[in-house]
Amino acid sequence: MKTSFDTFISEFQQTDNPDEKYTLIEQIISSLAIIPYGHKNLTKSEMIAHKVFVILRDYVIINQLRQKHAEDTSSQKVLLNVSLLFMNLCNNINETNITVFKSLFIHKPLIDELANCLHEISTHGKYLNDPSRLRSVSSLLIALQKIRKHNFTALEYSLIAPILFSVTQCLCSSYALDMIKSLERNFIQELDEVQMLFLYAMPLYVKWYWDYCDPEYFVKILRILLNDFTAWFTSCQPESYLQRSSQIDAMIRHLNYFLVRPTEFDSMNIFSEEFYDDYCKLVLHWSSILSSILACSSCTMNVKLAARTSVQILYNLTLHLNVLNFMKTIPSFILMLLKVTDLDHDEVQLNAYRCLGKIMIEADIKTMTKPSKIAAVYIAFLKDTIDDSKKTERFYSLLESLKSKFLSIVFFYD
Structure with a gap:
């Protein structure tokens, strides 16, 4: 060569x-x-x-x-x-x-x-x-x-x-908003190159450079894009999420992450109050999507990947304390997350437990039957991330979640 x-x-x-x-x-x-x-x-x-x-x-x-x-x-x-x-x-x-x-x-x-x-x-x-x-x-x-x-x-x-x-x-331009408004109201569409640039490549890029950017830039972007994105996303049928196109899948993962978790813990309060209504709408729709995923009779790789995206984004939404309080009011939300922990996918299980750790009360936690499994999932992920410089963000996020009373009780009683 x-x-x-x-x-x-x-x-x-x-x-x-x-x-x-x-x-x-x-x-x-x-x-x-x-x-x-x-x-x-x-x-x-x-x-x-x-x-x-x-x-x-x-x-x-x-x-x-x-x-x-x-x-x-x-x-x-x-x-x-x-x-x-x-x-x-x-x-x-x-x-x-x-x-x-x-x-x-x-x-x-x-x-x-x-x-x-x-x-x-x-x-x-x-x-x-x-x-x-x-x-x-x-x-x-x-x-x-x-x-x-x-x-x-x-x-x-x-x-x-x-x-x-x-x-x-x-x-922050009108063209980005136009790209969201141009989306068809379904998850199966294919995106053109303009949409892929504005709704996939750009959010993915900025997400990796947020620690160099003034949070006010993110606030401005969210003010422009979040409401229309939420309106589009919640207009799509939850049951059709498993039939999503690969382009829509990539766009949803990165745009959701960017709009829900635009910066790390210290600055989250900047976004929580102003965008509360949209975040709650996203919680409800992701919950409906996750419910439809769990209703599938077979646990294919597509089902696992769809569950991984859903639970990851729901976990990101728990980082907003007022949104977390809203989650606690959703009927059967805890039962649904408990069902997710039965899926044979370590990352899905981990994020489901992280969500549960923020939502469940102490009395409910003590009745759980799988404390050793929960501890094993956490330990495995900590071992996987501790020496990998590319996973530094995930490592500190895992440490942050260990501060919850849920994990304290699980590790203590185990």
Whole structure:
């Protein structure tokens, strides 16, 4: 593979003809496309650091983003293919190659062009009729989100700040609201590239950078989007959630997480009062969805994944104390969560127990018959997260939930 990369570099540098350069780029992309993205040779630092990826970044991504209008379909296709390649390569980031990935992506010209492209989208609606470019932008945002799963320095944060600012501008724009209003009132629809950018890629990106953003930005975004999102979501039939499309599934998971849990514990009170009504509506609808999931006769993987999303979002809603008090008034809510703990899925069980720990009273907790199982689930997840830097947020969230009287009683009596 290195030999073919070296040959490409040699031929690329020998020609000044733009068409010939693009032909060479298309050839190298085609050769990379047939290699599994998890291939061990592609994950090595020396391969990611090869000049071929710098050329793809500078000559294709940066130059094409700089073009205000698409030169031709072929060049847009090359931009998309390189963006998809970079996004997929980022699935292979680990502690040994993260430095070279950061060097490739945290590059000021790339940051500036991507931020400028997003700024033009937010202010003028530019490129909204260019699905290829929009998918390229989404792919680059997701690639940067994957890099962010690893620790950033203050300098690295400052370098990517223009993108974060432009993304928040987009989410505060009328175009983001239009994307929610354009959704059909069902869970089975497919999303177009504009909807995927605004309702999936952008919320996913911002979620991973919230500790660098002023909470007031999140308040502004929620004021614009939450009410209409809630209206759409609650208009969809709960029973149809199991038939959701993969795109709707991804959008719901990330947009719900972003709108319900936009920041961590210290700032939650900023959102709880103002958005209480919408959060309560979401609780009721997710409860109905979970009830329909539990009514299924077979416990397929789709059922488990649907339950995982439902219980995770319900747990996030418990972080708002006033919403938690509302949950305690829902008939049969505790019984439903207890049924969830019987599903053969560790994460579903964990989040169900975390919800129960906040909702149940002490007398009810002491009558539970599975204290050893509850303790085992917690211990397993703590062991899984304690040494994984990518799961730091989950680790501290688990520790936070251990403070509840539910877990104190469970561990004491066990």
